[in-house]
Amino acid sequence: MEATCENTLLNLNASPSRHEDGVQAEVLMMEELNRLSSEKKMLTEKLTRVTESYNALQKHFNQVLKNTDSELDLSTVQSRKRKAIGTGNCIGNNMLNFSGASECSTSTENSFKRPKDHSLSHPISPKVSKYFVRTHASDPSLYVRDGYQWRKYGQKVTRDNPSPRAYFRCSFAPNCPVKKKVQRSAEDPTLLVATYEGEHNHIMHGAQSEVIDPIPVNSNAGPSEIIDQNSSRQFLVQQMVSSLSKDPIFKSALATAISGRILEHTVP
DNA sequence: CGACTTTGACCAGCGC
DNA sequence: GCGCTGGTCAAAGTCG
Numbered sequence: 001m002e003a004t005c006e007n008t009l010l011n012l013n014a015s016p017s018r019h020e021d022g023v024q025a026e027v028l029m030m031e032e033l034n035r036l037s038s039e040k041k042m043l044t045e046k047l048t049r050v051t052e053s054y055n056a057l058q059k060h061f062n063q064v065l066k067n068t069d070s071e072l073d074l075s076t077v078q079s080r081k082r083k084a085i086g087t088g089n090c091i092g093n094n095m096l097n098f099s100g101a102s103e104c105s106t107s108t109e110n111s112f113k114r115p116k117d118h119s120l121s122h123p124i125s126p127k128v129s130k131y132f133v134r135t136h137a138s139d140p141s142l143y144v145r146d147g148y149q150w151r152k153y154g155q156k157v158t159r160d161n162p163s164p165r166a167y168f169r170c171s172f173a174p175n176c177p178v179k180k181k182v183q184r185s186a187e188d189p190t191l192l193v194a195t196y197e198g199e200h201n202h203i204m205h206g207a208q209s210e211v212i213d214p215i216p217v218n219s220n221a222g223p224s225e226i227i228d229q230n231s232s233r234q235f236l237v238q239q240m241v242s243s244l245s246k247d248p249i250f251k252s253a254l255a256t257a258i259s260g261r262i263l264e265h266t267v268p
Numbered sequence: 269c270g271a272c273t274t275t276g277a278c279c280a281g282c283g284c
Numbered sequence: 285g286c287g288c289t290g291g292t293c294a295a296a297g298t299c300g
């Protein structure tokens with residue numbers, strides 16, 4: 001794709017005004033238009049293939065989530081003992097290569113205690129997601145801008161980490177059950193570990209400009225499969241949009257495709 | 269004045 | 285049962 005895009009740009013820069021013969025220039029223009037048109041088709045096909053593979057990945061991802069869920073159910077029955085594993089273990093052992101982040105042991109952060117606030121609690125264990133966010137070492141704040149509005153309701157120093165853990169509730173909607181815990185990594189102080197519990201029961205609007213790119217680490221399947229599928233789809237779409245929007249090759253190809261489309265409609 | 273943050277107290281689960 | 289620990293509450297303080 002790269003070579004194609006470069007060729008496109010080079011050829012577009014070649015001005016037909018160099019040809020004194022107007023007919024020849026017209027022919028060249030037509031050839032260029034035809035070439036752009038076929039290139040647009042090719043890009044469309046590629047986009048279709050990307051979409052198909054995305055759907056296949058999505059399917060596979062949901063399958064993995066399903067399997068993880070059934071494993072979690074078994075382990076929950078076997079033992080309800082409190083896990084002594086800190087967040088740092090996850091970073092040290094499981095930092096793999098999913099956009100620079102990784103999946104983590106599924107049961108580690110799933111062992112939240114039953115919430116005291118019964119109005120906010122669920123009869124089922126809520127979905128737990130974990131994100132790593134890189135910050136400046138000099139920045140002591142525990143705020144992760146993720147597009148939602150959070151209200152801090154507590155802060156605690158935990159045993160396995162000298163830096164305090166902050167507790168947030170979503171204040172975007174009055175009855176949103178989502179909670180967030182943010183703590184600096186014990187091993188890497190520039191890394192904020194944000195743990196999300198539950199699902200937003202509202203749509204996010206007007207705050208997208210605030211969104212940064214948190215690095216997902218774990219996305220456990222909760223018992224409610226519909227919710228999980230939606231959220232995982234949302235997450236995958238966000239990942240795809242994020243990576244595509246950062247890709248200059250994709251931008252160039254998109255510009256070419258759009259210009260081809262415009263020409264297709266303007267040229268009789 | 270309302271929304272939000274801070275922070276000490278309180279509560280409940282878990283291990284011994 | 286007791287102590288430790290994580291999570292939550294709620295009053296006081298802060299800010300726009």
